[in-house]
Amino acid sequence: MSGHLHEILARGLLQAGAVLLAAPLAEGVMRKITAVLQSRQGPPVIQPYYDLLKLMGKEDLECGESPWMQRLAGWLALVAPLSVAALWPGIGGQGPAAGDAILLVYLLTLGGVATLLAGLAAGSTYSLLGISREMMTMMVLEPLLAIALLVAACHADSLQLADLFGGAIYGRSGHSGSGLLMLGVLVFAFQAMVSRRPFDMTEAESEIMEGPLMEYSGPKLALLQWARMARLVVSSALMVALFWPGGAQLGFPWAALVFAAKTAAVILAVTVIAATHVRYRVDQAIRYFGGMLLAGLAALGLACFGF
Amino acid sequence: MKPSEILTPIKQRYGTAIQRIDRLDDRRLVLHVDAGALKSICRFLFRDLDARYIAGIGADDRPYSGRFMVAHNFAFDRDGLLASVLAMLPADAPEVDSIAGEVPAASWSEREFHDLVGIVPRNHPNPKRLVLPDGWPDRVHPLRKERPWNDRPDGYDEDRPFAFDPAPPGCVVVPLGPFHPTLDEPAHFRLYVDGEIVRGCEYRGFMVHRGIEKLAESVLTYNDIPMAAERICGICGCVHNVAYAQAVEQAASIPVPPRAEYIRTIMLEIERLHSHLLWVGLAGHILGYDTLFMHCFRIREPVMWIAEKISGNRKTYALCLIGGVRWDITPELHDELDQVLNRLEAQWRPLVSALLEDRNLRRRAAGIGVADRALIKEQGLIGPVARAAGIDIDCRRDHPYAAYDRVDFDVILAQDPDVWGRISVRAREVFESIRIIRQCLVKLPAGLLQAPIADELPIGRIGMSSVEAPRGESHHWLITGENHRPRRWRVRAPTYQNLQGIPAMIRDQRLADMTITLGSIDPCFSCTDRLETVDVRTGAVRVCPPEELRDRLRQRWNEPTTP
Amino acid sequence: MTTPEQAVLWAALLCGAGAIATLIPRSKRLSGGIAFLFMGVAGLLVWWAVARVLMNGPGEPETFVAYPAWGFALRLHVDGLSAVFLALVATVSPAAVFFSIRYLDHHSGYGPRRFYPYLLGFIGAMVAIVSTTDTMYFFFIFWQMMTLTSYALVRFEHRRPENVRAANQYLLMMQAACALTMLGALLLAPAGPVASAGGEPVMRFDFEALALQMPMLLREQRGVVTAALLLFLVGFGIKLGIWPFGQFWLPDAHPAAPSPVSALLSGVMIKTGIYGLIRYFLWLLPEHTGDDYPVAGWGAAMVVLGGITLFVGTMQALRQEQAKRLLAYSSMGQAGYLLFGLGVCLVLLPSAHPAAPSLAALALVGVLFHTLNHGLFKSLLFLGAGSVQRATGTLDLNRLGGLLARMPWTGAAALVAALAISGVPLLNGFASKWCLFVSAIAGGRCAPYLPWAGAVAILTSAVTLACFVKWYGMIFLARSHRRVPGAGADRLSIESPWTMRLPLLLLAAACVALGLWPALALDFVCQSLQESWQALGSGLGRAQPWAAAGITGIMMADGSAAYLPLALAAILAPLVIGAILLSRMGASARRAVSPWLCGYVREANEHRLQARHYYGEIHRHFRWLGGAPPPQPQPDAASGSEALPGSNPPPAPPDCSRP
Known part of the structure; x- marks a missing residue:
């Protein structure tokens, strides 16, 4: 394995860099589509890059009693989704990896932890209300993603990401009941995983004024926003990798392009749903997620017994 | 009786x-x-x-x-x-x-x-x-x-x-306002929150009280005051303008020419149109439904333009003087207004039916901000808040003024005393306004715009006027006085009463429902506070040089009005 | 050459001697110093014994005192399994004793002579109880020594009635556990002394005698075996704090005790419960028992019980409003992981699937690894809570906040522990949970319901995260309560003296080290398993469950799962550096401001979110699980006085200095 360290590193950093660069573009496309849906002209597609650039140079206000924690939270927030990208086993190919599905779930959670730390370190009433909501959502959503991976793991008899991606969730028959049920569950829960409307009550500009992020400005806000964009890309890619197989056999450039196109399609769907829904209240959302979680556990039960 | x-x-x-x-x-x-x-x-x-x-x-x-x-x-x-x-x-x-x-x-x-x-x-x-x-x-x-x-x-x-009241035990105090994204104007709510549940609140408002009433009884004269009254509110300014003029006219027994009465009715309803369209969009925004907001504003824009064509201003029409109006509806405007109404109706009808069938929206808005009949009676709540609870009051019919006694319209009611009911009432009232304006256009009589007033107004007379603003009844009360100005002029905007119901409406609800509950009464703190205000919702805040502003205005005049 | 058994006996006797020596001085610090001296030497002896067992393999059991007529013998045996627990005792105890030296300062009115003698006796008894082979007399003696000393420690602050009540509850439950376990041993014991495998006669209540008797009982009297195992499960389960027994004593006893004692209770003592369960289930039953006795059924019961315990315990922890009480409930949740892992191991053991032995081994290794890890981070958390209590005079989450700026070292160490227990990768908690999860999920090949149970465990780990977000956030982050010493003043330091910080930092370093190099602990545990008696569990040591990766980590031998923390760290490090560079790119100026409260009111205490306000919607749905926090003494808001009824008055911060 030691011979593979440089390979893991090189590929990981490459993939992380790609996500980092592509994430604002995805956000820009989202904004543009939203604008079209709202019969507006909308900002240019590359506006998010300008926004981030502008924020990088703005004054950095720190209201927390422990500003170091605020800084740490900002860095951690961006690193978490990028580390997931870095662990990605490569499109279709079996690449070396530093971890497996369980690590993936925890790394995705780490992004949430960073937001929580950010909110706690800022410590204003609204931030704390926001992190309480964020944590409640995470408590239900993080297991949901884990369950989806476990369903795939049950079918694939493995926890390596390379074995789980590319349709393993549908079992050897290609259309297992548990895989389809899980697909349904995740389609309904996906907006929440990327914290877009109708499940953006953590931030809820019109209620608690962006919650955990409200005390952030300048470069820290840039990092946190960038992290949010990266999380959208990574989560959408995860959906594609788990539930939308096909195209891997096309070889190097085409497989990657097909994968990117599918990811873009998922982002498009997220955008359309986000633009056409009312924000849920946190209690409504929790009840909704609870139902999803039970359905997920049922799917896992099916998968355990081979269905 | x-x-x-x-x-x-x-x-x-x-x-x-x-x-x-x-x-x-x-x-x-x-x-x-x-x-x-x-x-x-x-x-x-x-x-x-x-x-x-x-x-x-x-x-x-x-x-x-x-x-x-x-x-x-x-x-x-x-x-x-x-x-x-x-x-x-x-x-x-x-x-x-x-x-x-x-x-x-x-x-x-x-x-x-x-x-x-x-x-x-x-x-x-x-x-x-x-x-x-x-x-x-x-x-x-x-x-x-x-x-x-x-x-x-x-x-x-x-x-x-x-000196705020102490918070109930076990509650955290969440300040809301004066600067908060959903409060377009300054007011402070001190919410007592237990987890996500609001257990009560205390209100501290009147932060922008500038004493328009004092100004009226010491500096301004009868015909200055309508313009000041109009600036009480950025949304329902015309209501205050008309209500004040009517109170004086009633106190001094000045007959208003019928054409002026019809024009007042038309302008009041145009104002109601733009206000309702704005509010439905704003409710969507508060609930995190920005697409609705954007569409409402798109549909609303021609209403603003026709108002500008009639009065020279998108808002703040400067319509009334004592005994009449300043702007006429010319035949050209007559036709154009008709077209605007047709287009508005064609666009609004599908939006309303989609809105009223949106299950998500309904689930989110139903059962919150409940103001039942008892609360409405005790706190004197009015307007769409009362009508949503099925209480059949509307000043246009109950205390008719201008030309409302000569047009035919329905008072829109709902049986849901909650935010959902208010959305439904206000969305449907738009059609009644369109109906009223159309009737006025048909019936608009020829004649004077302004009654001739030869003598000084009598002194010491009391005048009262209630006008149904988009948010509910605006009430003006005055005593005429010396030096061409009233001795005392009191304005009670609808929000003044409706705000008093808010603590009861938000009690034991979730924090997330606070802003929409507050939004559902369409609070206008400037009305309540009675100040001169800029309409921050529609007005551009950017400072631009006068030349540029003039160029832009010209440019817009030359454009066709269809977007 | 001293044998490991002798070393352990010496260590226990040293603890006893220390207990007597600390009776003499009146000074708290002197007494503490003496206690640490004895404890340090005893700890070194224990470590020496552990090292010898690992290197040379276990020796023969050694008999020190024997009265054959009574069936009474002090026979000690340090095998691999004992070594793991001895290592835990020898790591945490010196840290706790060292911490006590200055910690005790703030317990004014309670002398050291009510503390150190009991503390050392307690530690000595724990050393002895994981080494003795006697299941009756000496088991009873050591158990009582452990129980009575800790009872005295729990009621250390005996002037507070709730502490005495908690201690009495604790005593009652421990005596019940003792009686049940001894009854189980009585059922299994042969009529008289028997000859051991080595030809040496052993007493009828010796563990070896019970083991020798076992094949016969399994053939002829299965009911007796089942009854005895049930008694062991309940008896040790009470000790371990499993649902529903743990709820009766654990959440009251842990917070009542002084913090170093809580650290030992939670970090070490309740682990004797899982030690007993492993010992009796895996080393009492002969190899191949699974062929005809339903071992897997016991495993399933433990999986279910463990699952309930970890879920209920953690959910109840989520509701708590007092720092140590939250930790106590969370200890029950973590104990659930241990029982869960043992259950998975037992389920997989008898399976014929080729991967089963290595998965079972991974589960047991996970249990032992998690035992060590929990010992490290939970004692660190309790010691951290102790530092906080000493500095601020309260443990009420509602009256703390913002301490990271005032006690940065303690805060940093506690952050490591809180993240570790929440399972953040690169820390030790993740590595051991990873073992448990992988064995449960991959175990689906052998017992289909295991992945489902694994999902419940993963779900609970999100709840654990929520608990510790609240715990850490309310103590060290957010805004400080006005009663926190130095609140208002600009970053007034109330950091503990270095003698209290050092143990915290060492434990935190251990958490990081084991997180980055889990192979260190895994090799240790695996080595231990190979060096133990031949019984049901002994096959586990041989089934090397992972391939030692070049980059130190864990990897399932069949390549289906892997965790390589160093590789992950190698990826994360450049990413973090990149993020830092990005945030510096614009060279933006930093400015300290106060939080935004919508522009009218000024920041005040009443704007602080209280503990009960976190996660309200979750509590609403899980109220039926119980565990409501007891009412906290309400601060007399009007007078603003600092003295609270029944609590220690906060001392003047000892090291008030502006940095």
């Missing part, structure tokens, strides 16, 4: 306590009563005769009668009658029994005249400062005649904090 039928039981009960009864006309009544019987009579009107409380007024009448004056206005909506119960108080001891214990809706009015005029409501249940800023010295009352309009009292203490 005629005024006489209402007067009979009052006379029977309070014979000697009633000093005098003025019948201003068939629909306006002023009862001069003993100060000692005021509380009892108000209770009788409110409880036994089931009158709706409108507003309380305190006035410094010492230069004229040597006494202070206090009045409580009631509405008999089914009978089309407005009544003012008026009592005089001695100059050396301006005190009166508080009626807020019996008539909870009077609480703010009494606190207000305590602050501004220095009339003490005895045994008020919550005798805290309402209008004056925290640092204002205690014994200075700006509406007293001896205080100049630009008074800067000694002893102003910038650092004096407001």
Whole structure:
């Protein structure tokens, strides 16, 4: 394995860099589509890059009693989704990896932890209300993603990401009941995983004024926003990798392009749903997620017994 | 019931306590009563005769009668009658029994005249400062005649904090406002929150009170005031403009030409159109539904343009003078307005049907911000808040003014006393407004725009006017006076009453419902506070050089109005 | 050459001697110093014994005292399994004793002579009880020594009635556990002394005698075996704090005790419960028992019980409003992981699937690894809570906040522990949970319901995260309560003296080290398993469950799962550096401001979110699980006085200095 360290590193950093660069573009496309849906002209597609650039140079206000924690939270927030990208086993190919599905779930959670730390370190009433909501959502959503991976793991008899991606969730028959049920569950829960409307009550500009992020400005806000964009890309890619197989056999450039196109399609769907829904209240959302979680556990039960 | 039928039981009960009864006309009544019987009579009107409380007024009448004056206005909506119960108080001891214990809706009015005029409501249940800023010295009352309009009292203490009630045990205090994304104007709510549940709140508003009323009775003249009144509110300015003009016209018995009455009706309804469209969008925005917001604003824009074509302004039409209007509806405008209405109806109808069938929206908005019949009665809630609960009141029909008695329209009701009901009522009222404007355009008579007024207006007459603003009844009350200006002019905007219902409406609800509940009464703090304000929702805040502004305006005039 | 058994006996006796020695001085610090001296030497002896067992393999059991007529013998045996627990005792105890030296300062009115003698006796008894082979007399003696000393420690602050009540509850439950376990041993014991495998006669209640008797009982009297195992499960389960027994004593006893004692109770003592369960289930039953006795059924019962315990315990922890009480409930949740892992191991053991032995081994290794890890981070958390209590005079989450700026070292160490227990990768908690999860999920090949149970465990780990977000956030982050010493003043330091910080930092370093190099602990545990008696569990040591990766980590031998923390760290490090560079790119100026409260009111205490306000919607749905926090003494808001009824008055901060 030691011979593979440089390979893991090189590929990981490459993939992380790609996500980092592509994430604002995805956000820009989202904004543009939203604008079209709202019969507006909308900002240019590359506006998010300008926004981030502008924020990088703005004054950095720190209201927390422990500003170091605020800084740490900002860095951690961006690193978490990028580390997931870095662990990605490569499109279709079996690449070396530093971890497996369980690590993936925890790394995705780490992004949430960073937001929580950010909110706690800022410590204003609204931030704390926001992190309480964020944590409640995470408590239900993080297991949901884990369950989806476990369903795939049950079918694939493995926890390596390379074995789980590319349709393993549908079992050897290609259309297992548990895989389809899980697909349904995740389609309904996906907006929440990327914290877009109708499940953006953590931030809820019109209620608690962006919650955990409200005390952030300048470069820290840039990092946190960038992290949010990266999380959208990574989560959408995860959906594609788990539930939308096909195209891997096309070889190097085409497989990657097909994968990117599918990811873009998922982002498009997220955008359309986000633009056409009312924000849920946190209690409504929790009840909704609870139902999803039970359905997920049922799917896992099916998968355990081979269905 | 005629005024006489209402007067009979009052006379029977309070014979000697009633000093005098003025019948201003068939629909306006002023009862001069003993100060000692005021509380009892108000209770009788409110409880036994089931009158709706409108507003309380305190006035410094010492230069004229040597006494202070206090009045409580009631509405008999089914009978089309407005009544003012008026009592005089001695100059050396301006005190009166508080009626807020019996008539909870009077609480703010009494606190207000305590602050501004220095009339003490005895045994008020919550005798805290309402209008004056925290640092204002205690014994200075700006509406007293001896205080100049630009008074800067000694002893102003910038650092004096407001004495809020202690938070209930186990609750965290979440401040909301004055600067909050969903509050477009400054007001402070101190929410007592237990987890996500709001257990109560305390309101501290009137942060932008600039004393328009004081200005009117000391600096402006009758025909200046409509323009100032219009600037009370950025949304329903025309309502205040009309209501004030009508109050003066009624006090001085000035007949208004029919064409002017129709034009007033048209402009009021145009204002209602733009306000309702704006509000539905805003409700969507508060609920996190920005697409609805954007579409509402797109649909609304032609309404603003036609208003600009008629009056020269998107908002703040500067419509009325005493006895008439300033703008005419020319035949060209007539046609264009017709087209705007057609397009508006065509675009709004599908949006409303989609809106009212949106299950997500309904699930989110139903059951929150509940104002039941009891609360509406106790706090005197009005407008869409009351109509959503199925209470059939509408000043346009109950206390007709302008040309409303000559057009045919329905009062839109719902049976859901919650945010959902209010969305439904306001979305559907748009169609009634379109209907009213169309009828007015058809019936618009020829004739003068302005009644000739030869003589000075009579002095010491009382005028009352209620106008149905988009948010509910706006009430103006005044006494005419010397020097071409009223002695006392009191404005009660709809938000003034509706806000008093908010603590009960948000109690034991989730924090997430607070902003939409507040939004559902369409709070207009500038109305409540009575100031000059810029419409921050529609007006551009950017400062641009006059040349550029002029160019842009020209450019827009030359564009076709269809977007 | 001293044998490991002798070393352990010496260590226990040293603890006893220390207990007597600390009776003499009146000074708290002197007494503490003496205690640490004895404890340090005893700890070194224990470590020496552990090292010897690992290197040379276990020796023969050694008999020190024997009265054959009574069936009474002090026979000690340090095998691999004992070594793991001895290592835990020898790591945490010196840290706790060292911490006590200055910690005790703030317990004014309670002398050291009520503390150190008991503390050392307690530690000595724990050393002895994981080494003795006697299941009756000496088991009873050591158990009582452990129980009575800790009872005295729990009621250390005996002037507070709730502490005495908690201690009495604790005593009652421990005596019940003792009786049940001994009853189980009585059922299994042969009629008289038997000859051991080595030909040496052993007493009838010796563990070896019970083991020798076992094949016969399994053939002829299965009911007796089942009854005895049930008694062991309940008896040791009470000790371990499993649902529903743990709820009766654990959440009251842990917060009542002084913090170093809580650290030992939670970090070490309740682990004797899982030690007993492993010992009796895996080393009492002969190899191949699974062929005809339903071992897997016991495993399933433990999986279910463990699952309930970890879920209920953690959910109840989520509701708590007092720092140590939250930790106590969370200890029950973590104990659930241990029982869960043992259950998975037992389920997989008898399976014929080729991967089963290595998965079972991974589960047991996970249990032992998690035992060590929990010992490290939970004692660190309790010691951290102790530092906080000493500095601020309260443990009420509602009256703390913002301490990271005031006690940065303690805060940093506690952050490591809080993240570790929440399972953040690169820390030790993740590595051991990873073992448990992988064995449960991959175990689906052998017992289909295991992945489902694994999902419940993963779900609970999100709840654990929520608990510690609240715990850490309310103590060290957010805004400080006005009663926190130095609140308002600009970053007034109330950091503990270095003698209290050092143990915290060492434990935190251990958490990081084991997180980055889990192979260190895994090799240790695996080595231990190979060096133990031949029984049901002994096969586990041989089934090497992972391939030692070049980059130190864990990897399932069949390549289906892997965790390589160093590789992950190698990826994360450049990413973090990149993020830092990005945030510096614009060279933006930093400015300290106060939080935004909508522009009218000024920041005040009443704007602080209280503990009960976190996660309200979750509590609403899980109220039926119980565990409501007891009412906290309400601060007399009007007077603003600092003295709270029944609590220690906060001392003047000892090291008030502006940095």
